[in-house]
Amino acid sequence: MKRCADVVIIGGGIIGCTTAYFLSKYTRDAVLLARKGIASEASGANYGMVWGQTRQPGYDLTMARRYLELYLTLINEVFDTDIEYEKKGGMTVFFTELERKAAEIVTRSKQSQGIPLQLLGAPEVRELEPSLSEEIMGAVYCHEDAQLNPMLTTIAFARAARKGGVAIYTDTEVLSIKTHNQSVQSVITNRGEIKSSIVLNAAGSWASQIGDMVGLKIPVYPHKLQSFVTEQIPHVLNRVIQGAQIHRNSSLEEAVQGFSYTRNVSAERPRIGQQPFHQGALADNTMLYIKPTVSDNIVCGTTFEFVGHDKNTSYESLTLIAANVKKTLPQLKDVHIIRS
Amino acid sequence: MERKAQTSEEKDIILCRCEEVIQKTIEEAIGKGGDTLDSVKRSTRAGMGLCQGRTCQRLVAKILRDKTGKPLEALTPPASRPPFRPIKLDLLAQEGNKTEERE
Numbered sequence: 001m002k003r004c005a006d007v008v009i010i011g012g013g014i015i016g017c018t019t020a021y022f023l024s025k026y027t028r029d030a031v032l033l034a035r036k037g038i039a040s041e042a043s044g045a046n047y048g049m050v051w052g053q054t055r056q057p058g059y060d061l062t063m064a065r066r067y068l069e070l071y072l073t074l075i076n077e078v079f080d081t082d083i084e085y086e087k088k089g090g091m092t093v094f095f096t097e098l099e100r101k102a103a104e105i106v107t108r109s110k111q112s113q114g115i116p117l118q119l120l121g122a123p124e125v126r127e128l129e130p131s132l133s134e135e136i137m138g139a140v141y142c143h144e145d146a147q148l149n150p151m152l153t154t155i156a157f158a159r160a161a162r163k164g165g166v167a168i169y170t171d172t173e174v175l176s177i178k179t180h181n182q183s184v185q186s187v188i189t190n191r192g193e194i195k196s197s198i199v200l201n202a203a204g205s206w207a208s209q210i211g212d213m214v215g216l217k218i219p220v221y222p223h224k225l226q227s228f229v230t231e232q233i234p235h236v237l238n239r240v241i242q243g244a245q246i247h248r249n250s251s252l253e254e255a256v257q258g259f260s261y262t263r264n265v266s267a268e269r270p271r272i273g274q275q276p277f278h279q280g281a282l283a284d285n286t287m288l289y290i291k292p293t294v295s296d297n298i299v300c301g302t303t304f305e306f307v308g309h310d311k312n313t314s315y316e317s318l319t320l321i322a323a324n325v326k327k328t329l330p331q332l333k334d335v336h337i338i339r340s
Numbered sequence: 341m342e343r344k345a346q347t348s349e350e351k352d353i354i355l356c357r358c359e360e361v362i363q364k365t366i367e368e369a370i371g372k373g374g375d376t377l378d379s380v381k382r383s384t385r386a387g388m389g390l391c392q393g394r395t396c397q398r399l400v401a402k403i404l405r406d407k408t409g410k411p412l413e414a415l416t417p418p419a420s421r422p423p424f425r426p427i428k429l430d431l432l433a434q435e436g437n438k439t440e441e442r443e
Contacts, residue, residue, distance in 0.1 A: 037379050044382065151382055231390060231426060281443035295385065313421050316439060322429050323436030333433060336426035338390055 011202030024164025090145025102255035243288030358389020
């Protein structure tokens with residue numbers, strides 16, 4: 001292992017690997033440390049949605065749009081493996097009159113901010129996605145939205161970074177960071193010490209632990225989402241479908257927040273068992289995701305919980321997801337679940 | 341017609357029957373730096389199918405041992421989670437509806 005580097009990146013997820021790749025254009029002396037493997041945690045287990053519709057105007061939206069363009073260049077010129085990128089548009093479906101009202105408010109407001117959203121009625125929804133339930137009243141649709149395979153994308157960035165000269169060490173855990181006069185001196189790992197004056201914290205849901213090592217409070221905490229995967233079943237859906245995060249007794253104001261993906265959050269570490277969105281039942285902390293994959297398995301989710309880094313799945317959560325999926329895509333009821 | 345038995349030299353033996361992954365693909369993944377059961381699974385899909393690696397995991401582990409020199413005990417299997425046999429989505433959905441009513 002290298003004992004000295006210009007930059008040490010902590011984290012083998014999407015942030016660490018993208019940064020490593022772009023850094024490799026400026027230095028041949030960057031190091032990336034991954035506690036487990038590449039994309040072993042959240043970057044390998046998410047829906048891979050590169051969406052504009054969920055973004056907030058300003059920086060957030062600009063970045064999302066830039067990425068949508070950038071991926072095309074990366075796929076054509078940089079990546080040596082397929083990342084299953086597909087620009088098929090993104091759809092958020094709704095079932096009730098309250099949700100429709102909220103969707104209308106959010107669509108109008110985002111349209112005025114330059115996000116090309118469309119409010120679709122039931123017939124238009126089924127024209128795009130014939131298998132969806134008759135119960136669906138409509139959807140918010142954005143034709144710019146794309147999806148990809150997050151695990152393969154992270155791995156592709158890591159390979160491109162390695163090709164550019166970045167040294168990547170997996171199974172390498174950061175134990176502490178040495179500082180002197182407010183500057184970083186070195187990073188101590190389970191495989192020895194690496195001297196560097198620049199350390200990049202790309203540890204995702206462990207970012208706050210890395211921050212603690214140098215006395216920085218970083219309010220990023222793990223948020224547990226559960227999903228299951230079905231057996232392979234082709235041609236059910238053309239694109240990833242999501243619902244809004246709205247609980248059963250939502251007011252219009254809360255429903256608007258649910259559709260616009262804005263929420264007031266505390267900078268304090270959540271306590272274990274605290275409900276992220278709506279106090280009380282797990283059923284009110286769910287959100288529908290159904291993602292058809294290139295391999296024809298369908299990934300379905302999710303519930304939201306604050307339970308630290310626990311990665312086990314629970315019976316209660318899987319039953320709630322299944323109920324949501326059946327309601328949205330009745331045809332899936334006879335399909336087998338193979339993994340959670 | 342009688343099929344000719346394949347020799348291991350031919351390397352096109354299917355190891356993961358669910359995802360139809362051949363031995364050569366596994367060996368290539370290891371050659372590209374995959375040195376854990378999880379990373380080989382992630383890059384080849386071996387073990388991601390209906391049986392979730394019940395058949396192929398041991399075979400992949402042996403190839404990993406031979407190629408990397410790691411002992412079998414050091415090769416930790418990827419996390420295994422429910423269901424332990426494929427189950428119909430509807431079974432869970434009916435329970436989910438009851439849970440929602442209760443809550």
